[in-house]
Amino acid sequence: MKVQGVLYVEIYVGMAKMVVWWHQMALGFTLMGIKEKTGEYGREITYWLKHGESNILITSALEPAAQDLVSFVDKHGNSIKRFGIEVDSIEETEIALSNSSAIITRQKKMERFNEETSSSIHIKLFDDNELTFVERKNTDAPFAGFTKTNQTQNDHFIKRIDHLASVVRINEGEYWNKYLSQILNLNLVQTIGEEFFSNLLSGMKMFVLSTPNNSFNKVIVEPLPEKLRKSQVDVFLSNHLGNGIQHLAFEVEDLISTVIKLKKNGVNFTAVPSRYYDELAEHSPELPIDTLRKANILCEKEGDKMLLQVFTEPIGDRPTLFYEFVQRINNFNGFGSENIKQLFKSLELHLPND
Numbered sequence: 401m402k403v404q405g406v407l408y409v410e411i412y413v414g415m416a417k418m419v420v421w422w423h424q425m426a427l428g429f430t431l432m433g434i435k436e437k438t439g440e441y442g443r444e445i446t447y448w449l450k451h452g453e454s455n456i457l458i459t460s461a462l463e464p465a466a467q468d469l470v471s472f473v474d475k476h477g478n479s480i481k482r483f484g485i486e487v488d489s490i491e492e493t494e495i496a497l498s499n500s501s502a503i504i505t506r507q508k509k510m511e512r513f514n515e516e517t518s519s520s521i522h523i524k525l526f527d528d529n530e531l532t533f534v535e536r537k538n539t540d541a542p543f544a545g546f547t548k549t550n551q552t553q554n555d556h557f558i559k560r561i562d563h564l565a566s567v568v569r570i571n572e573g574e575y576w577n578k579y580l581s582q583i584l585n586l587n588l589v590q591t592i593g594e595e596f597f598s599n600l601l602s603g604m605k606m607f608v609l610s611t612p613n614n615s616f617n618k619v620i621v622e623p624l625p626e627k628l629r630k631s632q633v634d635v636f637l638s639n640h641l642g643n644g645i646q647h648l649a650f651e652v653e654d655l656i657s658t659v660i661k662l663k664k665n666g667v668n669f670t671a672v673p674s675r676y677y678d679e680l681a682e683h684s685p686e687l688p689i690d691t692l693r694k695a696n697i698l699c700e701k702e703g704d705k706m707l708l709q710v711f712t713e714p715i716g717d718r719p720t721l722f723y724e725f726v727q728r729i730n731n732f733n734g735f736g737s738e739n740i741k742q743l744f745k746s747l748e749l750h751l752p753n754d
Contacts, residue, residue, distance in 0.1 A: 403584055405615040406561040407486040407534055408455035408542040409648055410446070411721075412469055413478040416460035420447045422715075426665045427723075429456060430554045433546030442466030448546050453560040454650055455542050472528055478716040480645040482522070482530035483564060484542060485584075485616065490519040490535040497523060497533075500583045505530055511544045518543035523583070526566060526576065526643035531583075557658050562651040562726050563617035567636045568643045573622040577607045580618060586611060590734070594624055604633045606740075614733060621646075632719075640720045647711070647722045655708040655727035659695040662725075669696045670711040670722075698739040705732040709739065 413419045423429040429449040436445050442465030449456040459481070461469040472481060487493045494508055506522035516539035525531045534543055541548075568576055580586055590608040609618040623633045636646050652658045659669065677693040684701055692699055692708075700707045706729040714722045 402488055403611050403616050404486040407484040408457050409483045410457040410459055410481050412459055412472050412481040414473050416447055416458045420458050423449050426667050431549050433541055433548045435546045439466055441468055444469055448541055451558040452556045454558050475641050477718040479721050482532050484532040484534050487533050487535055493533045502583050513544040516544035557652055559651045562649040563619055564645055565619040565647050567633050567646045568622050570623055570625050573605055573607055573620050576620055604631055635719050639718045647724050649724035649726055652725050652727055656695055658725055659710055668713040670713055672696045700739045705730040707732045
């Protein structure tokens, strides 16, 4: 089974039209199509948004009978339900999933709309999430059936979906790591844990998974039970009421100009303590520290390679789902582990006593 990268990410929300509007006005996504259908239990509506190569689907229930959608949002808030991966052959994928002991939640199904066709299989992921495999023909939409609203994207500055990061409970990380690695033929490229956050009051355990060609990247994190203070990982689990996809990262061409543009659109970013930039200036004085500080951008260097990254505040009312924007300079392939450590260290200076 050949993995071609993330085809789409689907978010379940309580009021799709307003969330779609925010993605258009704040993040510059273009509304490309709308699809109404009768789902497993009731009627629902999905809006297809596109920015560069990134496809986001925003889905809401159109009636209370769509209780799978309604109950998901009631429990988790506005949150990612599933993400889709494009495959060359759904038949070969079906065989591969069976051989890899994947937990199939919805069997192979074909949809046809005019000349468009798409076939999909859904498998279980975490508590209430799904991973969908899609084969599509004669359509540029994530799957068949969308009524097109716009064939031309607005000016875009997002290149693609860089990675997805999920949060799971203590001792579940290795289980889901093995589950996804077996199904998608992923390599475990990095693991960090207690030893990485030694001498800190908070921390997390992180697994980074990737395909050999880096077309698909997945990050799984879990809390460290030995730590005295709760981290953002614990906060997510408490407010999401269980495991889930914590954030979605987009790769951009120029992160500094992206942040300036998004701030003008009203997007708020997570503040980074000044201490982080003070230490960054000591190690890398050649960097534009003042510009990075003003934009809340983290920076990690490896020789002439660099990763710039910034995090939005949660996009909903709960402190759960948020977005990340990254710029990879000279093909930096890492995920900012040193950034994470330094950020945890800096944040501890600003945490109140328990």
